[in-house]
Amino acid sequence: MNISYDHYKIFYYVTKYGSITRAANALTLNQPNITRTIKTLEAELECTLFERTNKGVRLTPEGERLYEHIHVAVEQIQAGEEEVSLNKSLQNGIISIGATEVALRCFLLPILGAYHSKYPSVKLKICNYSTPQAITALQKGLVDLAVVTTPADEIGSLNALKICSFRETAICGHVFEHLAEKEVSIKEIAKYPLIALSTGTKTYEYYRDFFSENGLPFEPDIEAETADLILPMVQNGLGIGFVPEPFLDGNADNICRLKLKEDMPTRYICLIKNNEYALSIASRELERSIRDKCRTMSMKG
Numbered sequence: 001m002n003i004s005y006d007h008y009k010i011f012y013y014v015t016k017y018g019s020i021t022r023a024a025n026a027l028t029l030n031q032p033n034i035t036r037t038i039k040t041l042e043a044e045l046e047c048t049l050f051e052r053t054n055k056g057v058r059l060t061p062e063g064e065r066l067y068e069h070i071h072v073a074v075e076q077i078q079a080g081e082e083e084v085s086l087n088k089s090l091q092n093g094i095i096s097i098g099a100t101e102v103a104l105r106c107f108l109l110p111i112l113g114a115y116h117s118k119y120p121s122v123k124l125k126i127c128n129y130s131t132p133q134a135i136t137a138l139q140k141g142l143v144d145l146a147v148v149t150t151p152a153d154e155i156g157s158l159n160a161l162k163i164c165s166f167r168e169t170a171i172c173g174h175v176f177e178h179l180a181e182k183e184v185s186i187k188e189i190a191k192y193p194l195i196a197l198s199t200g201t202k203t204y205e206y207y208r209d210f211f212s213e214n215g216l217p218f219e220p221d222i223e224a225e226t227a228d229l230i231l232p233m234v235q236n237g238l239g240i241g242f243v244p245e246p247f248l249d250g251n252a253d254n255i256c257r258l259k260l261k262e263d264m265p266t267r268y269i270c271l272i273k274n275n276e277y278a279l280s281i282a283s284r285e286l287e288r289s290i291r292d293k294c295r296t297m298s299m300k301g
Contacts, residue, residue: 101228151206171234
């Protein structure tokens with residue numbers, strides 16, 4: 001037999017949806033064409049494939065036997081088409097990502113490295129934002145994805161996924177190393193010069209709330225524009241700072257960790273996307289890589 005693949009494809013969709021109308025909508029064809037194709041296929045195979053019901057159509061025993069073979073073939077062809085399209089699309093393109101510095105250093109950089117090695121022709125545009133800036137850029141469609149740190153409570157209709165948790169630790173340089181000899185309270189630390197991210201960042205709000213919960217005002221002596229400035233300032237004796245634990249990996253020279261009496265609240269790194277804007281294939285592939293890493297970390301946890 002020399003039966004058109006399109007006939008089998010239409011048979012597959014009518015079976016999948018159990019309705020000629022829904023199949024026509026999915027294939028963007030009109031119902032008379034769908035009906036005519038099914039009748040042609042039945043004539044070519046010399047059997048009835050569907051019987052009508054009050055809810056649509058259902059397979060006859062002959063139709064069920066045909067579908068067992070056809071659905072595998074159609075789905076394999078579709079998978080092949082998607083793979084070819086994916087590979088073609090990943091030969092070029094640009095992905096724009098809005099990310100906080102903590103999210104970059106504590107989670108995103110290794111993923112971007114692996115992605116760039118696999119798809120070197122895709123250009124990556126990394127915008128180093130605060131959480132509010134990244135969310136605003138995403139809402140305006142200026143970036144494809146945002147990877148930020150909590151608190152991130154003003155996301156509106158955006159779609160957010162918590163990727164992983166982290167805690168911050170209080171640190172000081174040798175000027176204040178006597179504080180590392182015992183447990184200290186937030187009240188004691190507040191007597192010393194404090195270094196923090198600048199007003200308007202979510203990290204600033206996080207510490208303002210943390211100090212407030214402990215009955216203290218949050219009045220940093222030095223405000224840094226980026227998180228990576230806090231560590232060298234602490235190392236040079238300018239004050240006490242708070243940094244994510246991963247920041248200290250390989251960078252703990254001239255640094256003393258302080259043991260706090262109070263528990264620091266857990267913070268999260270989040271992947272956020274705007275469902276109002278369709279992602280390119282390259283962006284969807286990066287999103288998949290991030291979600292896969294998230295699942296891997298969840299299983300290990």
